[in-house]
Amino acid sequence: MHSVTGVDPHLDIETYDPSADLMVLNLGPQHPSTHGVFRVKLYLDGEIIIKAVPYAGYLHRGVEKLCEELTFVQIIPIVDKNDYVSPMMNEQAIAMACEAMLGIEVPPRALYLRTIFAELQRLASHLLWLGTFGMDLGGALGGGATLFMYCFRERETILGLFEEVTGCRFHYNTHAVGGNRHDITPKFSCDTKTTLEVIEKRLEEYVQIFSSNRIYRARTQGIGVLDGDLANSLGITGPLARASGVDHDLRRDAPYHIYGELDVKVFTESAGDCFARTLVRLNEMYESIRIVREIIDSVPEGPILGMKPGKSPGHIKIDASQGYSCIESPRGELGTYIIGGGKSRGASAYRLKIRSPSLHAASCIPYLFPGHTVSDAVAILGTLDPIMGEVDR
Amino acid sequence: MAVDESQRTYEHPLYQHVERMPGVSVALGSIDQLLTWGSANSLWIFPMATSCCGIEFMAAAASGVDLDRMGSIPRGTPRQCDVMVVAGTITVKMAPRVKKLWEQMPEPKWCVAMGSCAISGDFYRDIYSVIPGIDTFVPVDVYVPGCPPNPEALMHGLLLLQEKIRMVREGTLTREEVRPESPPNLNRPAIGRLQDPERDPLTDEEQTDSAAGLGFGDNLNLAQIRRPRPEPELRPQVDAEPRPQVDAEPRPQVDAELRPQVDAEPQPEVDADEESAP
Amino acid sequence: MTRDEAQQRFVALLQERFGVEEIPDDNYPLIDAKHHFELARVLREEFGYRIYSFVVASHYLEKVDAKNDNAVIDIEHYEVATGIRCVGAPAHLASWRVRVELDQSIPTLFPLFAGADWQEREQYDLVGVRFDEHPDLRRLMMPEDWEGHPLRKDYAIETACPPWR
Ligand code: SF4
Numbered sequence: 001m002h003s004v005t006g007v008d009p010h011l012d013i014e015t016y017d018p019s020a021d022l023m024v025l026n027l028g029p030q031h032p033s034t035h036g037v038f039r040v041k042l043y044l045d046g047e048i049i050i051k052a053v054p055y056a057g058y059l060h061r062g063v064e065k066l067c068e069e070l071t072f073v074q075i076i077p078i079v080d081k082n083d084y085v086s087p088m089m090n091e092q093a094i095a096m097a098c099e100a101m102l103g104i105e106v107p108p109r110a111l112y113l114r115t116i117f118a119e120l121q122r123l124a125s126h127l128l129w130l131g132t133f134g135m136d137l138g139g140a141l142g143g144g145a146t147l148f149m150y151c152f153r154e155r156e157t158i159l160g161l162f163e164e165v166t167g168c169r170f171h172y173n174t175h176a177v178g179g180n181r182h183d184i185t186p187k188f189s190c191d192t193k194t195t196l197e198v199i200e201k202r203l204e205e206y207v208q209i210f211s212s213n214r215i216y217r218a219r220t221q222g223i224g225v226l227d228g229d230l231a232n233s234l235g236i237t238g239p240l241a242r243a244s245g246v247d248h249d250l251r252r253d254a255p256y257h258i259y260g261e262l263d264v265k266v267f268t269e270s271a272g273d274c275f276a277r278t279l280v281r282l283n284e285m286y287e288s289i290r291i292v293r294e295i296i297d298s299v300p301e302g303p304i305l306g307m308k309p310g311k312s313p314g315h316i317k318i319d320a321s322q323g324y325s326c327i328e329s330p331r332g333e334l335g336t337y338i339i340g341g342g343k344s345r346g347a348s349a350y351r352l353k354i355r356s357p358s359l360h361a362a363s364c365i366p367y368l369f370p371g372h373t374v375s376d377a378v379a380i381l382g383t384l385d386p387i388m389g390e391v392d393r
Numbered sequence: 394m395a396v397d398e399s400q401r402t403y404e405h406p407l408y409q410h411v412e413r414m415p416g417v418s419v420a421l422g423s424i425d426q427l428l429t430w431g432s433a434n435s436l437w438i439f440p441m442a443t444s445c446c447g448i449e450f451m452a453a454a455a456s457g458v459d460l461d462r463m464g465s466i467p468r469g470t471p472r473q474c475d476v477m478v479v480a481g482t483i484t485v486k487m488a489p490r491v492k493k494l495w496e497q498m499p500e501p502k503w504c505v506a507m508g509s510c511a512i513s514g515d516f517y518r519d520i521y522s523v524i525p526g527i528d529t530f531v532p533v534d535v536y537v538p539g540c541p542p543n544p545e546a547l548m549h550g551l552l553l554l555q556e557k558i559r560m561v562r563e564g565t566l567t568r569e570e571v572r573p574e575s576p577p578n579l580n581r582p583a584i585g586r587l588q589d590p591e592r593d594p595l596t597d598e599e600q601t602d603s604a605a606g607l608g609f610g611d612n613l614n615l616a617q618i619r620r621p622r623p624e625p626e627l628r629p630q631v632d633a634e635p636r637p638q639v640d641a642e643p644r645p646q647v648d649a650e651l652r653p654q655v656d657a658e659p660q661p662e663v664d665a666d667e668e669s670a671p
Numbered sequence: 672m673t674r675d676e677a678q679q680r681f682v683a684l685l686q687e688r689f690g691v692e693e694i695p696d697d698n699y700p701l702i703d704a705k706h707h708f709e710l711a712r713v714l715r716e717e718f719g720y721r722i723y724s725f726v727v728a729s730h731y732l733e734k735v736d737a738k739n740d741n742a743v744i745d746i747e748h749y750e751v752a753t754g755i756r757c758v759g760a761p762a763h764l765a766s767w768r769v770r771v772e773l774d775q776s777i778p779t780l781f782p783l784f785a786g787a788d789w790q791e792r793e794q795y796d797l798v799g800v801r802f803d804e805h806p807d808l809r810r811l812m813m814p815e816d817w818e819g820h821p822l823r824k825d826y827a828i829e830t831a832c833p834p835w836r
Contacts, residue, residue, distance in 0.1 A: 010806045036447065057810075058490075059444055061482055061522065064797070065520065078516060132451075148455060153456045170541070171541065234784075248722070253762035254761065322768075324725070333756075335725060337725060337752065337754075353727040360786055486814050521829065
């Protein structure tokens with residue numbers, strides 16, 4: 001079908017060699033390597049996967065329905081919980097969608113804050129991925145939990161920065177329609193610079209762990225090759241697509257916040273395997289550090305909220321228009337499609353859809369798994385980095 | 394489905410037979426202490442980590458807080474574990490699996506509900522696909538509130554669980570375990586929705602006012618809202634909940650170092666000063 | 672090419688080849704259901720829109736005019752919005768809407784975009800729109816034996832699911 005590898009995701013298992021002695025193995029929904037609750041049914045011939053059927057929905061919390069009931073002011077802390085590894089991004093996506101539809105101007109200081117938060121969050125999110133991926137690969141990266149411990153140590157420092165600004169370790173609720181709620185202090189920029197310095201130094205260590213470890217290379221190079229065309233047609237964006245040679249990054253191609261003034265470097269790899277995905281993410285971490293360093297000192301003075309705060313939760317009204325806007329989250333294009341409630345119910349959306357990059361990423365599993373062994377499946381699932389809260393919403 | 398509480402046992406049935414043998418009980422006294430110490434300080438955790446709280450659970454297991462030093466090691470399988478920590482939202486699709494995993498754990502076992510989602514369903518409470526609290530189908534021993542609870546809060550929850558285990562084994566748990574039947578209007582939130590006809594307009598006002606005070610910058614008269622702040626505390630407030638009544642008996646020495654210094658906080662010396670002043 | 676130019680090109684395409692007369696300012700253009708697949712094919716093959724972005728189905732209840740003796744303004748129907756995007760700058764998003772009657776279905780985009788597989792399954796599951804010739808139209812989020820489609824407007828948010836709640 002679509003795949004250059006000739007994998008048919010809807011393979012009829014009856015027609016595949018009826019005399020074969022196939023085994024069915026359930027990976028999940030409670031499996032430590034699925035990073036949440038996700039189930040993949042594997043049909044095995046010996047140890048080789050013939051067909052993989054993913055089942056999602058074990059964390060379907062009905063966020064879209066809830067967003068139809070609540071007002072635009074109230075949903076911001078709720079969408080926080082979708083991609084719980086990078087909550088800042090969820091808030092920004094919703095706030096930006098409302099602003100774009102209402103034509104609200106966001107003050108420049110708030111734009112700078114959003115960019116800084118977004119890049120720090122990207123760094124934290126990739127660190128978490130690195131740690132858990134190290135744990136998935138077990139012994140390949142120096143004994144199970146070592147890398148996990150290292151990465152969480154670094155991630156905690158970033159969460160500490162956010163906690164100082166917003167009062168929360170995550171689920172910040174710091175973005176509002178029209179700007180931000182919490183302002184940064186001179187101390188914040190000081191702390192950020194020190195933190196970034198430490199992280200940058202330690203990142204080098206991790207890169208060495210990756211690049212010079214033969215077991216690690218053997219387990220990732222040539223494993224789970226995702227073709228660039230297939231990635232596009234599946235709607236996969238972000239680091240996954242860039243590791244397959246798709247030169248596409250919304251920060252550069254459709255700039256929002258203040259990315260238009262910055263020169264965002266986009267890293268691509270052509271191999272498309274697990275190792276390439278690792279490299280792209282590591283490079284993105286360095287790039288995030290660079291961007292934050294570049295702008296942290298030039299944050300302009302001024303207000304951080306461009307809109308008068310309303311007296312009631314229903315003070316933001318969108319009439320029957322429709323609109324879509326998106327940002328580049330650590331996992332790709334995170335968008336929000338809003339249909340306004342019209343004249344009578346304008347304070348809440350008629351329909352709100354969250355376009356989640358993780359759902360698209362997870363949908364390539366039927367294409368990638370066949371032909372690999374079960375242990376490779378764990379490595380592939382680790383590099384896809386789907387966040388279940390976002391897959392199921 | 395309620396679990397029959399009277400069926401839960403905390404020790405092996407053979408133990409009671411051995412105890413009845415003449416002369417054994419003297420020796421068993423100290424063995425019993427040893428066992429109590431052992432079972433309270435080696436709580437292996439089965440992380441039922443479904444969503445955001447699961448990330449906080451990972452942070453608790455990682456280097457910052459480090460649950461391992463309390464003897465609580467997270468394991469990926471229910472069969473080796475003593476405590477199930479339910480961290481995250483449980484949906485209708487997931488609930489049968491959670492129940493099955495709980496049943497696979499060997500006795501004695503305990504359950505910790507971490508986060509508002511596991512406790513009550515949080516704001517997903519009245520959504521069609523979310524279970525309003527896991528205590529509707531598994532017995533919960535410790536509730537750790539928060540959205541998400543800090544790693545320190547989870548640690549405090551586990552310390553409370555240790556406390557409970559100790560008291561149960563020593564027979565000093567005098568309070569009845571409260572396991573309220575689900576109230577009939579379980580699916581209704583306490584505060585009405587915006588569209589709810591019964592919603593009190595005063596609630597509306599209060600909520601918006603408190604939301605407006607959260608930092609809308611220059612646009613509000615902040616002096617009206619801001620109250621004098623207390624001096625910042627150095628330690629995070631892990632001990633904000635009421636603690637169960639602990640008896641005055643000295644505990645085994647071992648756990649004295651492991652427990653945070655909750656009880657040892659100096660009493661405010663105001664009274665003494667006032668008495669001595671005149 | 673800038674984004675505005677790409678948008679103009681898209682509008683010109685709609686007007687010349689697909690007979691769309693008015694393009695609303697605050698809304699995506701509404702096209703006829705029979706052009707749905709063809710438009711996606713042309714955009715993908717001739718203009719290089721290769722990234723499958725989203726599909727959003729929404730459900731509209733019957734609308735009546737309360738002042739005018741409850742005369743029916745609009746009957747119950749679905750609307751399906753689709754968006755596809757071109758690779759690299761200017762990352763223009765081509766998006767359009769299709770009106771689908773309650774008893775109708777809409778052709779799947781799976782032969783063009785593999786991502787339509789899961790996305791359309793999700794919309795079928797949550798809203799109830801049927802997609803023609805979809806290879807595997809099962810529920811994605813809810814359990815297989817679930818009744819109803821949760822995101823429809825006539826579905827109450829607190830619908831109970833015994834024995835769990
Ligand atoms: S309590 Fe809050 S943080 Fe925890 S799982 Fe629920 S929504 Fe997420």
